[in-house]
Amino acid sequence: MSEPLLKLTEATIQFGGLIAVNKVSFEIERGQLFGLIGPNGAGKTTCFNLITGVYKPTAGSILFEGKPIGGTPANKIAYKGICRTFQNIRLFGSLSALENVVVGGFLRNRSSLGSALAYFPKAISETERLKGQALELLELVDLRDVANVRSADLAYGMQRRLEIARALATKPKLLLLDEPAAGMNPQEKVELLQMVKTIREQLGVTVLLIEHDMKFVMGLCERIVVLDHGEEIAQGPPEEIRNNPKVISAYLGEAV
C-alpha cells in the first residue's frame, strides 16, 4: 500500500488543564473523501488548527507526505499543500470575491515585491495570471457572476463557497473544510455535495471535512473518524459508524 497523504499519530494538544485533542491517530489516503465528526466541543476545529500550523501539538506527530509538519508555521503549511476553510467564515471582507481568490493563489506567485513596486511587466503578467486562475475557480464554485462584489456583501452560502475557491487557489493536495454546509438550506447542501465531488474529480485533491449534518457526511465520505471530548471513539466506513454504539451514545441517541 502506498504511503498515506496525511498521518496523525497520537496527536495531542493541551490548553492549560484542558486536553482539547487527546492522542488522535488516523491516516488519509490520497484522493480520499475523509470525514471528521463529533459533538460540539469535541476538538474537531482544534484538529484542523494542529494540521494547519495554527497550534503546535504538545505531543504526537503529524506527517504530511511522510514528512513531519507539526509546529510548522501556517503559511509554510499552505505552501506544502494543505489549505483550509474556516468554520466562522474568515474572508477578506472589503476585497472583492475575485481578489480573495487571487490572494489564495498569491503564494505561487513568481514576481518579486520590487517588480510590483515598479509595476514591471513580470508583476503585471503574474497578477493577470492569478486573476485568470481565480476566475476559473470562481466558475467552478458558481460565483463568476459576483466576481467583483465585495465579499462581505455576499450571501452566506456564497461566502462559504468563496472560502472553498480561495483555498483551492493555493493548489492544495489536501483540502480541509470546516463545516462547509453550516447555515445552508437543503437545496444549497445538495449543490455543495455535488460541488465537493466535482472538485475532487477535476482537481484531484484529497478532502478532509468536518460536518454536523450526518446525511451530508454519510453521503459524501468514504471513511470517517469520530471524536468526543478530544478522544477518538470510532473510525471506519460510514455504515460502520452509523451503527457504532459508542457513536450513538456520544450523540445522545440522536439519529445518526
Next chain:
Amino acid sequence: MKSPAKFWLTRIVSVVLAIVGAFAAQGAIDGMKNSFVALLFVLAGLYVTLAVSLNLINGITGQFSMGHAAFYMIGAYTAALITKLAWKSQMNPMAWVLLMIVAGAITAALAGLLVGIPSLRLRGDYLAVVTLGFGEIVKIIAKNQEVLGKAYGMNNPLKYQSIFLVVLLAILCIAVCRNLLKTAHGLSFLAVREDEIASAAMGVNLTKVKVSAFVLGSAFAGAAGALYSHGLAFVSPESFSMDMSFLIVTMVVLGGTGSITGTSIAAIVLFLIPEKLRDLSNVKMGMIVGIGIALIITVALIKRAQDHYHKSSPPKAVVVIGLTIAGIMLAAGLGAGLANIPGLAAEVAGSKLRTVLLAVTLVVLMLLRPQGIFGHHEFSWSWVQKVLGKKNVPNVEVAA
C-alpha cells in the same frame, strides 16, 4: 497585457510627465516671488509624502503606527549631520541633496526595520503605544547628543529648498503605492489588514508583508526628512513632536485608510487649514456657538439620512455632501446672526481655535464616516460617475 514596446513607451512618457510637472510646479511657485508661499508649498508636499507613506503602513497593511514623525526626524537629522561633517562648498548642491535623500531613506528604513519587528507580535493599540514610544525615544536621544546639538538642534550647512524634488518625491511615493495596489502583491498586503489568521492560512508571509510595509513607509518618511532638513537648513527635536505624528495619522484616517488619493488630498487640506487659521483675527463668541449648533443639526441629519439606507451598503456620498454643504450654510447664517446678540459678542483669539477645530472635525468624521471621507475608494473619474449615479461602473480595478 500590452506589448512590451507600448509598455515602456507609457512608462517613459509618465516619467517625463512627472519631471515636467515638478518643473512646472517649481516655476509657478518661483514666479510668485513669495518665500512664505514657497515654504508652505514645500511643507505641504512633504506632508503628502508623509501621509501617503504612513497610509501604506496604517491604511493598506493595517498596522497602527503612531510614530511616523520619528522616521521623518531620522531622515532630517541624518542629512543635517552628514552634510555638516562632509559637505564641501565646491560640490554640486543638487547631487548632494539627492545623495542625502538616499541616506535619509536608508537610515529611516533601518529604523523602520527595528520597529517593524515588534509589530509581528503586537496588534492594534499595543503597536500604537510602541511606535509612539519610539518617537519619544528618538527625540530624547537627539536632545542628549552633543553632536546632534542637544535640545537646540542643529543647522544644516546646505540650504537647498527644491520644490522640484519635493514634488518628485511625492509623485514617486504615490506611484509606488499605487503600483503595489494594482498587483497581487498589494492584495496580500490588504489581506493582512483584513484578517491575519486567514492570510497566514492562505500562505501569505505575515512577517515579510509587515516588515516590508514598515521599511518602505519609513524610507519615504526619511527621504522627506532629508528634503525638510535642506529646505529649512535647520532641524530641532521640537519640530518633530508627537503632535506631528498625530496630524499625519489624522490625514490618513480622514482621507480614508487605504485610499491614496484621499490621503493626499487630506494631507494638503489638513496642513493648510491650520496654517490659514493661524492668522485668523479674533472671532466673536456668537460665531462659535452658532457654528456649534449648526454642526450638531447637520450631524444629526446626516446620521438620519444614513439610517435610511440598507445597513450593509454605504450611504450615498451625494446625500452626505449635500447635507454637509447645507450644514456649512446653516453654520454661516447662525454664526453671523448670533454674533450680533450683545451677550455673545465677546471676542476670542482666532488662532486658538485651530486645535479645537481639528479635534471637532475628527470626532464628527469618526461618527459619520469611520472609514474616512474616501473610504477605501480611490478618487478617479469612474468613481465620480458612480457617486453621481450617472453610470453603473463595474469595479474591475483592484480596489483598496
